[in-house]
Amino acid sequence: MSTEKIPLRKDVPAEHKWDLTQLYKSESDWEADLKKIPEFTEKMVAFKGRLGESSNTLLAALKADDELGLLVEKVYHYASLMNEADQSESSNQERYNKVMMAYTNMSSQCSFFTPELLSIDDEKINAWCELPEFADYKISIKKALHSKPHILSEKEERLMALQSESGQTASTVFSLLNDVDMDFGTVHCDGGDRPLTHSTWSNFLENQDRSIRQEAYTKFYDQFEKHANTLASLYAGSINNDIFVARARGYKSSLDMALYDDKVPESVYRNLIETVHKNLPDLHRFYSLRKKILGVDELRHWDVYVPLVKSVKSKVTYEESVEICRNAMAVLGKEYTETLCGGLLGGWCDRYENKGKHSGAFSSGCYEGYPYILLNYDDNTLRDVYTMAHEGGHSMHSWYSVHNNPFSCYEYTIFEAEVASTFNEELVFQYLLKNAKDDEMKKYLLAMRANDILATLHRQTMFAEFELKCHEAVENGTPLSCDGIRKIYRDLLELYFGPEMKFEKSSDMEGLRIPHFYNAFYVYKYATGISASLALAKRVTEGGEKEREDYFKFLKSGGSRYPIDALRVAGVDMESPAPVQAALDTFKHLVDQLEKLL
Structure with missing residues (x-):
């Protein structure tokens, strides 16, 4: 996509955007789920003071926690992705703020759960964990017990939950200043003035003309220096x-x-x-x-x-980049490549830059919907092929985690995530080097x-x-x-x-x-x-089949290890x-x- 003119979000073709209808078909559907959060929270609060009564009571509470967690996660992801796609649109900010307020309120009311869970006698709760009906929750309970030394009293946990929203202020303000409010101007390049943005910045710094690199660098950092x-x-x-x-x-x-x-x-x-x-x-x-x-x-x-x-x-179109990923990752088998490439072409990915869009790239999914990918793809930058492979690695890690774990322990850690992403980058490098002309x-x-x-x-x-x-x-x-x-x-x-x-x-x-x-x-x-x-x-x-399967055991682990x-x-x-x-x-x-x- 040309970077001569950065389009408004409304002017981006639908096929170049991620398909959020996999989360909600309409805004009214999202609003309806947002309104359910207090109701589901009340169901959860009904278990306050009762978690240690019996294994059946605890199991019912865990299921209610899952129900609430699935709802909040889905509501949050929709609002977050809408906002990341265009932070300059006030309705996106308002939607995101609504869900963050609902989340903060829910968290404060449900803050009793973990302290009360951890107050159950260790011998009793460990025995319950071995019951067949607790199979989906055993790992999450064991991990909660690991955190026991740092869980506070119910009142203290409520205060920590209430503080969580204000604790994000620095990050929120930085994001708005960095992605929306700063104007870096233009750089004279190829006979014309091109906009200098977070996405075009790397292109200018890779330009063979040193004067262009210097101009871009100076204008870019001059803006940060002012703030x-x-x-x-x-x-x-x-x-x-x-x-x-x-x-x-x-x-x-x-x-x-x-x-x-x-x-x-x-x-x-x-x-x-x-x-x-x-x-x-x-x-x-x-x-x-x-x-x-x-x-x-x-x-x-x-x-x-x-x-x-x-x-x-080094000009590579988005579609050509998808095929490079398909061929480079063939060693991982057809299920992997067809799922990834089908997603990249079929609604997982928000492909190109638009005004107000979050800079850089990320993968963000939840238990329902697609493992979404945000890119600011530029077909004049070969490195963006690696970025696609990198974020694709995250999303496929999420895909395998969701398909092999219950909701209570499907989320893997960031420590593990950066393995799956850079693994794909190495495969792309090997493929491109082998096929260099x-x-x-x-x-x-x-x-x-x-x-x-x-x-x-x-x-x-x-x-x-x-x-x-x-x-x-x-x-x-x-x-x-x-x-x-x-x-x-x-x-x-x-x-x-x-x-x-x-x-x-x-x-x-x-x-x-x-x-x-x-x-x-x-x-x-x-x-x-x-x-x-x-x-x-x-x-x-x-290696052979064993080495590949060992790698898939890792991808499928989710949060189970x-x-x-x-x-x-x-x-x-x-x-x-x-x-x-x-x-x-x-x-x-x-x-x-x-x-x-x-």
Whole structure:
């Protein structure tokens, strides 16, 4: 799709939008379900004070909880997806706010459930879990028991539930400022002025004309610089909220809280940073190679995304991208490829950019309806093929989880999600490299793959280290100012990019424009995910039926296992630093190849 003119949502063809009728046929159907939430909440509240009466009473309460959960999840997803497709439309914001108010009210009234569940005598509840009729709930109850040390009293849980909506204020305001209110202007390119947006930003930074890259970079960060103090206050507020919740619930730290529910040892997070630090010389070597290939006196921050190999045709239509995914993932079998590609062409995906649409890409589904995908696909950017494969990996993970687990434990963790997505990226790379028409395309693909691993492993680890340093600063008694946040980020930029890079005054504003930072300690999972996925892709492509089935056992696990255990079933041990080191060795090998070829 041309980016010369960004269309309004109403002007986007229906076949290019996701099909939300799989959730609700009409707005009135959604409104009807929204109105049911108080009624279903009352059914749930009727069990207050009675959960420990008998196994039958608890089972009935669990079923009522499922009924309410299914309803709220469906109502929320419809409102959320409508809003993400066009945040500039006030009715979408109003719909989303309605459901968030209903959710907050429901949560506060049902806050009794978990504390009361956990107050049941351990011997009694463990015995009930072994009854056949509790088969669908055994795992979720066991996971709830794991959280017991950090569940508060009923009154305290109600206060925490009431606080949840206001706790999202920083994230909500950042999203509106970032996606709707900021105007980045235009960039003079190809004889005309083209709009600079979150989606076209990456295209400009990949342009071979250095003056275009510099213009785009400068205009982009100038906008963030104008809002520096506001952005810093929003992020500091988000961190303060994380720390408030962690302390209120009795965790050792905000990092401990983020890792606890998944049973991920803190050593996994810290060992990731440590292992990447040990291998930074290879990253610095790559930037030195980039400086040499580009033939510049100084490597600037706007030089790090431009392809190292010029004049390689990379125009791929949306439909062609779907076929690449189909062929690349053939090793996973027909059910996988036909389901994914049928969805990409048949209503799962919102394909192209429109005004007010959420930037970037994501997969978001619920137990009913499709595992929806939001893209801002651009057929002039080969990387968008990888983005399609990435989000397709998430959605297929969701598809297998839904089809193999009860509602109470179908949701897998983000730790696992980033494996399924980057696994697909590796398959696409292997397919494109194998079918490259000439050496120039091979060089192009090798260079792009090195950049992609860098972006997912090194860059996300740098982000993870930034989050950790910011949270620990506040936890240790140091308030975060705008200058303080920027210094932390600039020090990390200099550490990771090495001596070849010359940064701009505004370069450290990058640390205040990343949406994922409002979901604390999320980004490290990209780095651990690609480490696991590279190992599993090698295992599946070089193995046989057993290795493929092991991978499908992982996809089908949903929330039935803790993530470290699920990945161990698939064939990789993430408690060991070996997968991270192996992924860094893969990057080193790519740099070695590029040094010889380029």
